[in-house]
Amino acid sequence: MSTEDITIEKTADLKISPENELHTCALAESQEDEYTLVYEKPHTLLEVNMHYCPGCAHSLVHKLIMEAVEELNIQEDTIGVAPVGCAVFAYHYMNIDMQEAAHGRATAVATGIKRLMPDKYVFTYQGDGDLAAIGMAETIHAINRGENIMIVFINNAVYGMTSGQMAPTSLVGMKTTTSPFGRDPAVYGYPIKVSELIAQLPGAFYVSRHTVNKNTSVRKAKKAIINALNYQKLNKGTCFVEIIGNCPSNWKMTPIEANNFIDEVMVKTFPLGDIKLPKPEDLIPINQNGDK
């Protein structure tokens, strides 16, 4: 094959939209003078390449948590607990003290940390297999005790790290490597709606479900994470932020298809929004005293 045989196909002409035009102008201008910094990675995120697949939500949610930690200025007071699953290396990316828990045990580990250091901010970061299958007992009991921690629950309805097996949150009919003909409720039951389940517990203070598949949803998810961290100051119970993640690799989709799949399919089983909000009177101390 000679080089002549290789043709590069243009997929689409780059259309100069007014927005792009503006950007180009701004860049040209600033190059003459000085760059104006409009956005940067949080300093709480380490300068390393993440191992996540292209388009995966994990890296984005890592960034959101670290942005929240930076904006709240609590890097020194935050201890995270990493799961077993795709996010097993979270402690290689987040520039905070962290502990790596055994599969499913993150909330028990977090309990051990938080009970002894009640003034610290403690969070777990767990996937659906970790939190809702093997770790369901630890999850429910930690929340039932009202452990004053934040749980970030990444639900992408599939076991990512072990390459695409059925999860407790897999949708009805969803094809995975262990449900090759689709999840059959007669055999495997229905996807567990963890947020709705745990919201019933008095120990759950704040339960909110989000996704990060577009800019607006990213902003909402970040707000929820900031809330959940902030509420730890109140010592009123567990804050639970569920993120409907994607898994382009195991869903066998492009990242864009995967993000669309969330809006078109996933949210029908896992509707987005606040599931349990603190009562206004519970928030009084935080509003009165402001920062810690």
Next chain:
Amino acid sequence: METKLMKGNEALAEAAIQAGCDAYFGYPITPQSEVLEYLAREIPKYNTKEHIRVVLQAESEIASINMVYGAAGAGFRAMTSSSSPGISLMQEGISYIAGAELPCLIVNVNRAGPGLGTIQPGQGDYFQATKGGGHGDYKLIVLAPSSVQEMADFVFLGFDLADKYRNPVMILSDGAIGQMMEKVTFGNYTAHKTDKPWATTGKPPTRDRNYITSLHIQPEKLELSNLKLVEKYKEITKNEIRFEEVMTEDAEYIFVAYGLSARICHKAAIIARERGIKAGMFRPITLYPYPYKRLNELAEKVKLMLTIELNAGQMVEDVRLAVNGKVPVEFYGRLGGMIPTPEEIVNKLENLISNKNVN
């Protein structure tokens, strides 16, 4: 100095408070529930804003051991206790703790098994405690008390050894030592404060982040981590072997036993001497590291060693390894929670002597 009449489990719990235990996590199981009950009652008295001390009943032994992981990883003196079936449930967590090199104290008040077994004393967890128990290559420092006094003493020792080596320590007791009442003296123990710069206490700007993990995905790195553990275990073996000898100076026959069995063998040796048999007793106190060398030395001078255990023969394998064929090593055990009498043991020895014609 204060001497009290206490149950083994309660003496252990009181010692935990005096040893500066910051956190106890546990789940009820016979025959050791007194530990959780005692601490649930007593620890809150010592809990202050300056020194937070926690006692928490977990939803399972699995949760208990992982709470210990979290607290120990944050640099606190943490412990749990359970009995055989519960200790089985903890094996995953213990393996992670050993891999992450977290200092903590785990107490097994051994009951008879397998399975649900019975709540009566047993020593069937010897292999589990000393040969790994969970997955992967690791060792616990294993201390075997044979009195209520040692139930207390080994808590102080255990916490200190755990901190010194960044290694989990197990006190392997049994249902009888845990439940019996004896006098116990508490000295003036000062909790050794060990610097734990690796602990996850929150990252100040002055240092890099700390993270606690047992994960090393690259084989080259995991092997290095494994070798580091191997070196540590060598160091522990060099420094920490403990044992007790009773009337071994002129002994021709030696009982080898630990824990409850050793108490019985002590009496058996006295009875044997009354019957004209020069018997002695060797009691390993550390089951890991095991006193192989001393047993090998003793093998030079005796005609026979008789290992007594409340199981079907577990420690006897280590005795045979130690003795390396120099003298016959025999075994006598009772199972299912049954406990041999000293006379029963002496009779066994007498039978062996006459049958083997080793006299």
